[in-house]
Amino acid sequence: MFAQIIVDVPTMQTNQPYTYAIPDKFVAVVEAGMRVVVPFGKGSRQVQGFVVGLQDDYHGEVDLKEITDVVDVAPVLNAEMLELADWVARENFAFKISVLQAMLPNVMRAKYVKTVQLRDPALLETDAMLRDFFTDRFEVPLDDNHVTPEVLTALHKYARLGQVAINYQVGNRAKIKLVTAVKPILSAEKYDEIRQGLRPTAKKQARLLTYLMTASPNWIAQKEIIDATAVDYTTLKKAETNGWIQKGEIEQYRLPKLTSAITATEPLPLTEQQAHVFTTLSENLTDDAKSQTYLLEGVTGSGKTEVYLQAMATVLAQGKTALMLVPEITLTPQMVRRVKSRFGEAVAVLHSALSDGERYDEWRRIERGEARVVVGARSAIFAPLQDIGLIILDEEHDASYKQEENPRYHARDVALWRASYHRATVVLGSATPSLESRAHAQQGQYTLLRLTQRVQTQPLPPVSLVDMRESIKSGSDDLFSNELLEALRQRLARGEQSVLMLNRRGYANYVSCRDCGFTPTCVNCDLALTMHKVTNSLICHYCGYQEPIPKTCPNCGSQRIRPFGAGTQKVEAMLKEYLPTARVLRMDQDTTRKKGATDGMLEAFGNHEADILLGTQMIAKGLDFPDITLVGVLNADTTLALPDYRAAERTFQLLTQVSGRAGRADKPGEVIVQTYNPEHYALRFAQTHDYEGFYQYEMAIRKEWQYSPYYYTIQLKVLHESQTESARVAYEIADWLKPYLDLQTVMLGPSAGSVARLNNKYVYRIVIKYRQSAKLFEALDELMQAGQRLQRQKVTLLIDRDPVNFV
Numbered sequence: 001m002f003a004q005i006i007v008d009v010p011t012m013q014t015n016q017p018y019t020y021a022i023p024d025k026f027v028a029v030v031e032a033g034m035r036v037v038v039p040f041g042k043g044s045r046q047v048q049g050f051v052v053g054l055q056d057d058y059h060g061e062v063d064l065k066e067i068t069d070v071v072d073v074a075p076v077l078n079a080e081m082l083e084l085a086d087w088v089a090r091e092n093f094a095f096k097i098s099v100l101q102a103m104l105p106n107v108m109r110a111k112y113v114k115t116v117q118l119r120d121p122a123l124l125e126t127d128a129m130l131r132d133f134f135t136d137r138f139e140v141p142l143d144d145n146h147v148t149p150e151v152l153t154a155l156h157k158y159a160r161l162g163q164v165a166i167n168y169q170v171g172n173r174a175k176i177k178l179v180t181a182v183k184p185i186l187s188a189e190k191y192d193e194i195r196q197g198l199r200p201t202a203k204k205q206a207r208l209l210t211y212l213m214t215a216s217p218n219w220i221a222q223k224e225i226i227d228a229t230a231v232d233y234t235t236l237k238k239a240e241t242n243g244w245i246q247k248g249e250i251e252q253y254r255l256p257k258l259t260s261a262i263t264a265t266e267p268l269p270l271t272e273q274q275a276h277v278f279t280t281l282s283e284n285l286t287d288d289a290k291s292q293t294y295l296l297e298g299v300t301g302s303g304k305t306e307v308y309l310q311a312m313a314t315v316l317a318q319g320k321t322a323l324m325l326v327p328e329i330t331l332t333p334q335m336v337r338r339v340k341s342r343f344g345e346a347v348a349v350l351h352s353a354l355s356d357g358e359r360y361d362e363w364r365r366i367e368r369g370e371a372r373v374v375v376g377a378r379s380a381i382f383a384p385l386q387d388i389g390l391i392i393l394d395e396e397h398d399a400s401y402k403q404e405e406n407p408r409y410h411a412r413d414v415a416l417w418r419a420s421y422h423r424a425t426v427v428l429g430s431a432t433p434s435l436e437s438r439a440h441a442q443q444g445q446y447t448l449l450r451l452t453q454r455v456q457t458q459p460l461p462p463v464s465l466v467d468m469r470e471s472i473k474s475g476s477d478d479l480f481s482n483e484l485l486e487a488l489r490q491r492l493a494r495g496e497q498s499v500l501m502l503n504r505r506g507y508a509n510y511v512s513c514r515d516c517g518f519t520p521t522c523v524n525c526d527l528a529l530t531m532h533k534v535t536n537s538l539i540c541h542y543c544g545y546q547e548p549i550p551k552t553c554p555n556c557g558s559q560r561i562r563p564f565g566a567g568t569q570k571v572e573a574m575l576k577e578y579l580p581t582a583r584v585l586r587m588d589q590d591t592t593r594k595k596g597a598t599d600g601m602l603e604a605f606g607n608h609e610a611d612i613l614l615g616t617q618m619i620a621k622g623l624d625f626p627d628i629t630l631v632g633v634l635n636a637d638t639t640l641a642l643p644d645y646r647a648a649e650r651t652f653q654l655l656t657q658v659s660g661r662a663g664r665a666d667k668p669g670e671v672i673v674q675t676y677n678p679e680h681y682a683l684r685f686a687q688t689h690d691y692e693g694f695y696q697y698e699m700a701i702r703k704e705w706q707y708s709p710y711y712y713t714i715q716l717k718v719l720h721e722s723q724t725e726s727a728r729v730a731y732e733i734a735d736w737l738k739p740y741l742d743l744q745t746v747m748l749g750p751s752a753g754s755v756a757r758l759n760n761k762y763v764y765r766i767v768i769k770y771r772q773s774a775k776l777f778e779a780l781d782e783l784m785q786a787g788q789r790l791q792r793q794k795v796t797l798l799i800d801r802d803p804v805n806f807v
C-alpha cells in the first residue's frame with residue numbers, strides 16, 4: 001500500500017503530495033485524513049504530513065521511502081475536509097498544508113503528548129489485550145514506539161466506533177478533564193425494591209434510590225447526582241459497597257462559562273414578515289433539499305435572529321446539523337445565550353477567546369456528533385459537523401469573515417462550498433448586505449428575502465447629522481457638539497441609557513480640513529490618501545501615487561488641515577468634565593483585553609450599572625438593550641478616509657448598525673452623528689436608513705471606477721530585505737504576468753508598499769483588477785508554485801485575492 005502525503009516543510013511548500021510506502025505494520029491503520037511522520041529531504045529529516053490519499057500500486061521509478069510513524073489512530077479530517085482543503089488552497093493561492101492545519105484546533109497543531117482514553121469501560125470485559133493496555137486506568141499515554149501493531153490496529157478499530165478516544169495534550173494546556181462518575185447498574189424495579197426495604201431514617205439513601213430509578217444507565221458525573229439529590233459522598237460510597245452503583249471516571253468538557261444560568265426559551269410567535277421569510281426558507285429545509293442561498297436583508301431589530309433560530313430548529317428536527325457564523329465581536333454572551341436557551345447542550349461555541357483546551361473540547365463534541373449546533377466566528381466554518389442542513393452567516397457583510405493571513409480564505413465562500421457539498425441551505429443575513437451579495441441577489445443567484453420593519457413595528461430611530469465645521473465655529477470643541485451634550489443630559493435626567501461610538505478605524509492615518517471637511521484623495525483611484533509621517537507624504541495604498549502633506553487645504557485654503565486624533569480615554573475624561581454625574585463604561589481594546597471582560601461589561605450595562613456605554617466599533621453590532629434611547633457617533637468620517645474602495649460602504653454599514661442599537665423596545669430612539677462631511681452620500685443614505693438607495697448609488701460608482709462587484713481585485717506583495725531586490729523581482733513578476741492579462745484586465749504598479757518595510761523587509765505591490773479569471777488564475781497558480789525558487793532567493797511572495805486592506 002502507498003499513501004499520498006502533504007508534508008509540512010515550510011521551505012519546500014508545494015501543493016503536490018508525495019508518495020510514500022506504508023510498512024506492513026501500519027497497513028491496517030493508515031487512512032486518508034490522518035497525520036503521519038515521514039522522512040523528508042536529503043538527511044531524511046522526520047517531518048509531519050497529512051495523508052490525503054491511498055493507492056494500491058505504484059509504478060514510479062524511484063524507491064519510495066516508508067512512513068515512519070502514525071500520529072493519529074483515527075482520521076482527524078474526513079473526506080469532505082480533504083476535498084474542501086484542495087478547493088480553498090486552489091481558490092486562494094494558499095498552500096494545502098496551511099489550510100489543513102487551519103482546520104484543526106490549535107492543540108492538535110503544536111507539539112503534543114498523545115493519550116488513549118477509554119470511553120466505553122465495557123471493552124475491558126471483552127478484550128483482554130485492551131485490559132492489559134489500560135491496566136487500572138482510564139487514560140494512558142500513547143507512545144507509538146511501545147505499542148505493538150496489534151494493539152494499534154485494535155485501538156484504531158475502537159476509535160472509529162467511538163469506544164476509545166485519542167487525545168492530544170500540549171504540556172498541561174489541553175489536558176482532558178476527568179471527574180468522578182457514577183453508573184446505575186441495577187434495574188428500576190430492583191432499586192424500587194431496595195428502597196421499600198430501607199429503614200425510615202435512611203432518607204438520603206431513599207433519595208438516591210429514587211434518583212437512580214429514573215436515571216439512564218450511563219455514566220453520570222458524581223457532582224450532578226449530589227446537586228440533584230443533596231446526598232453526600234458517604235452515601236455514594238455506601239451505595240458502591242452495596243453494589244447499587246459502579247464508580248469510575250468520565251471526561252468532563254470544559255464548557256465555556258456564562259456568568260449566569262440559562263433558562264430555556266420557546267420559539268416566539270413570528271410577525272407576519274418573519275413568518276413569510278420563514279415559510280420561504282422552509283420550502284428548502286426539507287429532506288431532499290438542494291443547495292440554495294438566501295440573502296436576508298432585514299433592518300436592525302427586525303428579528304432576523306429569531307428566524308435563524310426557528311430555521312435551525314427545523315433542520316435539527318430532521319436529524320441534520322446547523323452552523324451559525326457571527327462576527328467575532330458580536331459573539332457576545334447575549335448571543336450565545338439566545339442560541340443555548342433554545343438548543344441547550346446541543347450547542348458548541350467556537351470563539352477565539354476560548355482557551356485552547358476549551359476549544360479542543362468543543363471541537364471534539366462536534367466531531368463526535370454530540371454538539372449539533374455550532375455558533376462561532378470565522379474559523380468555525382471548518383467545524384467538523386456532518387450532515388449539515390443549514391449554514392447562517394449573520395452580518396454577512398462583515399470584513400472579519402475574510403482571514404487576513406495565510407490561508408486567506410473568505411468564510412462566505414467556504415460556507416457556499418460546504419452547503420453545496422451537503423445540499424444545505426445558506427442564509428446570508430444583514431441589515432446592510434455587501435454589494436457583492438446584493439448584486440448576486442439582483443442577478444438571481446441568491447433568493448432575496450426582506451424584513452423591512454422592526455418586530456413591534458417600532459420606527460427606526462431618526463438620525464440627525466451635526467455639521468462639526470459649524471459646531472466648532474460656534475465654540476464647541478471638536479469632540480462634543482452642543483447638540484450631542486444636550487441629548488446626553490436629557491437621557492441622564494430620564495434615567496435612560498446612551499451609547500457613544502468613537503470610530504477608530506482609519507484613525508489618525510489621514511489628514512482632513514477642519515473648516516471644509518476636505519480629505520485629499522488619489523488622482524487615479526479616488527481613494528483617501530494615507531499619511532506617512534516618516535516621508536512626510538500622502539500615499540495611495542492602491543496604486544502607489546504620492547504627494548507631500550499639504551500645509552494649507554487645497555480646497556479652501558484654510559491652515560486647519562491636520563491629522564485626526566484623540567482616543568477613548570480622552571473622550572472619557574471629557575465626559576467626566578461635561579457630565580460629572582454620568583456613570584460611563586468604556587469599552588475598547590484596553591478594557592476588554594482580559595478574558596470575560598466584555599461579557600461582564602455588557603452584563604453590567606444591561607443591569608443599568610452605567611448610563612453611557614462609550615466604545616469603539618465593537619459596540620456597533622448586536623447589542624439588544626431595551627433602554628438605549630440615544631446613540632451618538634463622535635466622528636463618522638474616519639471610516640470614509642480608509643484607503644479602500646469600500647470606505648463608503650463600510651461607513652454606511654457602521655452607521656446603520658450602530659443606529660440600530662437605539663429604540664429597539666417600547667421607548668423611541670434617537671441618533672446623533674457628528675461629521676465634517678454632512679453631504680456625503682454614505683451619511684445621507686444612513687440618515688434615512690435607505691439601504692436600497694445606497695446600493696443603487698454605490699453600484700454606479702463602482703462601475704465607473706471599475707471596482708467590485710464589477711471588477712475583482714488581486715494584490716501581490718513581494719518582500720525582501722533589500723529594496724532593489726524586492727523591486728527587481730516585482731518588476732520581473734509583472735513582466736512575466738503581462739501576456740496572461742486580457743484587455744479588460746488592469747495592472748497597477750509595481751509600486752513601493754505604503755508601509756515601506758514590514759518585518760524589516762521591503763514591500764513592493766502589484767494590484768490586478770480583472771473580470772475574467774481563468775487564464776490569470778492559471779498564471780498565478782504557476783507563480784505560487786514557483787514560490788520555492790523565490791524562497792531560495794529569500795523573497796516572499798504573497799497573493800491576496802479580493803484584499804480587504806491595501807497595505
Ligand SMILES: Nc1ncnc2c1ncn2[C@@H]1O[C@H](COP(=O)(O)OP(=O)(O)OP(=O)(O)O)[C@@H](O)[C@H]1O
Pocket residue numbers: 268269270271274298299300301302303304305306307431455621622623624660664
Ligand atoms: N416574533 C417576535 N415576537 C416578539 N419579539 C421578537 C420577535 N422576534 C424577535 N423579537 C425580539 O426583538 C428583538 C430584536 O430581534 P433580533 O435581535 O432578532 O433582531 P435582528 O434583526 O437580529 O437585529 P440586529 O440586526 O439589529 O442585531 C429581540 O429582543 C428579539 O427577542
Ligand SMILES: [Zn+2]
Pocket residue numbers: 513514515516517518553554555556557558
Ligand atoms: Zn478646507
Ligand SMILES: [Zn+2]
Pocket residue numbers: 522523524525526527540541542543544545
Ligand atoms: Zn491611487
